[in-house]
Amino acid sequence: NSLYQALGEQAGITKITHQMIVNFAQDERIKARFKGVNMQKFKAGFALYVCAQVGGPCEYQGDSMQIIHAGYNYTNTEFNAVVDNLILAMEQCGIPVAVQNQLLAKLAPSYKDVVYL
Numbered sequence: 001n002s003l004y005q006a007l008g009e010q011a012g013i014t015k016i017t018h019q020m021i022v023n024f025a026q027d028e029r030i031k032a033r034f035k036g037v038n039m040q041k042f043k044a045g046f047a048l049y050v051c052a053q054v055g056g057p058c059e060y061q062g063d064s065m066q067i068i069h070a071g072y073n074y075t076n077t078e079f080n081a082v083v084d085n086l087i088l089a090m091e092q093c094g095i096p097v098a099v100q101n102q103l104l105a106k107l108a109p110s111y112k113d114v115v116y117l
């Protein structure tokens with residue numbers, strides 16, 4: 001699969017996810033949301049989810065996006081912040097913009113399962 005390969009396969013996706021988490025910690029819009037969360041588990045789960053979404057050879061075995069994010073009243077602003085930090089992480093990892101946009105297109109449908117406001 002070419003999108004999976006363009007992201008650097010599992011190693012590349014893990015690196016992007018790691019960098020995204022580093023970026024979260026500096027973003028006042030969302031950093032409090034991750035206080036007390038097991039970020040090793042989050043990193044592994046998020047990377048597996050992305051791998052599966054881009055057609056990689058991974059099976060995401062976690063709960064659905066809807067179940068995981070239900071009840072927190074995440075806002076549009078918070079959703080955009082997560083996306084901003086992912087884009088920044090991809091930039092930092094040298095992923096071309098055209099490839100960035102393909103991943104964002106795969107994740108965009110999760111909006112309805114994350115944001116209810």
Ligand code: HEM
Pocket residue numbers: 030033034037038041042043044045046049062065068069074078079080082083107108110111114
């Ligand atoms: C593109 C949108 C999003 C995607 C694809 C996404 C994906 C995920 C995935 C796959 C997990 C599970 C990780 C694991 O296995 O532990 C997760 C957990 C989590 N997400 Fe999201 N997420 C998104 C948006 C957001 C937003 C906007 C917030 C709030 C700022 C958020 C906060 C969290 C938190 C706090 C957890 C950890 C839950 C816990 O383990 O207690 N997510 N997300």
